[in-house]
Amino acid sequence: MTGSMSFPRHGDKQNSSFFEDYLARLLEERDHSGLTDMIDQIDAIMITVDPGNSIRYIGELTLMTPYHYLVTLESKSHWTHILRIDMNSPDLLVREVKDRRTRGIFRSLNEVYPIGARKPNSRYMGEILRVEDTHKVVECQQAREFRFFSQDDIRKHELPGNLAVVKPSPYTHNIVGYLERPLGDIRVYALGISSIKPEVQEVYLAAKELQKKLRIDTLILPIDHLATRIYSQNREVAILEWLSLSSYYYWGSYDIRDQNSSTNVTKSVHHDSEILSPAKVFTANNTPYFVNHLERLPSPTETFVRNYGPRLHHIALAVRDGETGGRENIEHVVSQIAAQGRDFLLDVIGSRDQGLKQIFSSASEHSSLIIEYVQRFDDFQGFFAKDNVAELTHAAGVEEELVELQARSQIEAGKPH
Ligand SMILES: [Fe+2]
Known part of the structure; x- marks a missing residue:
């Protein structure tokens, strides 16, 4: 029988005793009933x-x-x-x-x-x-x-x-x-x-x-993770609900204090490689929007959810570790795609020392979804470096503010939107 509670825990975010109690109870029962x-x-x-x-x-x-x-x-x-x-x-x-x-x-x-x-x-x-x-x-x-x-x-x-x-x-x-x-x-x-x-x-x-012409055809790998944004108060219940519906386990949560949010990761019990079954990630603000006027903390995640509703924010694809034309593959892929007119929200961030490099594209005009590329070095197992996530979250928030401003000015100008 697969032990869904037997995986090592990562991260530094504290969960409530409600979460920890029910995590163990739900997963043990899920395993026991054969559902896992x-x-x-x-x-x-x-x-x-x-x-x-x-x-x-x-x-x-x-x-x-x-x-x-x-x-x-x-x-x-x-x-x-x-x-x-x-x-x-x-x-x-x-x-x-x-x-x-x-x-x-x-x-x-x-x-x-x-x-x-x-x-x-x-x-x-x-x-x-x-x-x-x-x-x-x-x-x-x-x-x-x-x-x-x-x-x-x-x-x-x-x-x-x-x-x-x-x-x-x-x-x-x-x-x-x-x-x-x-x-x-x-x-x-x-x-x-x-x-x-x-x-x-x-x-x-x-x-x-x-x-093929851009020499990126063999460098982009399948989906690495799917990242959903939710209201701050729903962080723990959204994770527990997903674990009850799937055969995933709780990998751990990181507090991204800079951006007043956390990144919470779940992974397949049956497949170690994300390529076979992508990780599911949940991002939530640490505090709800209505305390912002007291705390004055950045809240890009909560703002996103208030503007779009809880939903998937990005699809991350892995990039093959290695170099092409003297550059790390992720740099090569991004510059080749950017040269076709596709925007990225910032430069590639992270480093070999941190274990990975990451970048966000701008949101697709068709689906509103962002594509993330992530290149891991030398079998690094993590999903992000904390500094990277803070920068990515910030950059996505800045773009969303622009979209919001455009939407407002169109409404004010009485244009169809
Ligand atoms: Fe991500």
């Missing part, structure tokens, strides 16, 4: 974008990541494009809503947030986890009071019919789906009519050609 062994890796992640954005977003993603375009599934009100690296790393499902007026639960999660509402259909939806027996997992999770979409809801929302999908988390607004797939079987999504769309194939092939 019934749930395996992140098999896919899902993103929805507004009408007219998916093809350009796929152009962006296939240039900046190792993903390949596989096929498009067409249902009544969505196109769902399937991107894949191989069967060892999660698929990426990019859904486009056909009609701007489409309403639904996922859209409503954006609508109460001032900046989230500007791209009402664009949001990261969540992860699909591979299971051996959906029925058993659903039964166990329902006994833990998790609520699932009915088969009818799944049809209505045009989600793949072969998934069991938990309703959006009150803390992260993400969903978790379970996909029954015996190891060795190919991933299939039961949704609509499948075809290879020539217009998608064209941008995909052009991006892969460009990757």
Whole structure:
């Protein structure tokens, strides 16, 4: 039996006794009931974008990541494009809503947030986890009071019919789906009519050609971690909820005092390498927004959540350790992509001595998601250096302030936004 509490703890952030007590109780019970062994890796992640954005977003993603375009599934009100690296790393499902007026639960999660509402259909939806027996997992999770979409809801929302999908988390607004797939079987999504769309194939092939020309095609590795931002008061419950839904364990939390926030990491019990199942990271402010006037502390994380809603903030991709053309690979990748007109929020930060180098791209205009690149040196196991995280968080906050200002000036000028 896998012992989910047997992994070494990292970090310096203090948790409450509520968290520590329930962490042990929840994981011991999860192991004991067999659920830890019934749930395996992140098999896919899902993103929805507004009408007219998916093809350009796929152009962006296939240039900046190792993903390949596989096929498009067409249902009544969505196109769902399937991107894949191989069967060892999660698929990426990019859904486009056909009609701007489409309403639904996922859209409503954006609508109460001032900046989230500007791209009402664009949001990261969540992860699909591979299971051996959906029925058993659903039964166990329902006994833990998790609520699932009915088969009818799944049809209505045009989600793949072969998934069991938990309703959006009150803390992260993400969903978790379970996909029954015996190891060795190919991933299939039961949704609509499948075809290879020539217009998608064209941008995909052009991006892969460009990757080769820029000599970055073998340097960018699969997803390393997925980082979700949540309200300060939800830090502990969001972690515990995710651990209850998955077979991940609590790796540890770092206090990023400079930015008044913390970074909290969970990892797969079954896979040591993030390439096989990305780490899930949660970032939360240390203090809620309404004490800012007393404390005068920076609060970029809380501000982000207030503007966009709790949601995924960035997808981090690993960069192969090594050098190309006399520069560290991450420097080479970033300068080659930046030369194509893609902005990055700051220079590459970190060092070999700190164990890793990292950078954030600017947020995609299609999904609002940031791409992080991370190069680890000599088998470094960590996710960040504290100084790096403070700088990254600060830079992302500055960009969001600009977006907020633009949004406000457009509203004031009465322009459509
Ligand atoms: Fe990150």
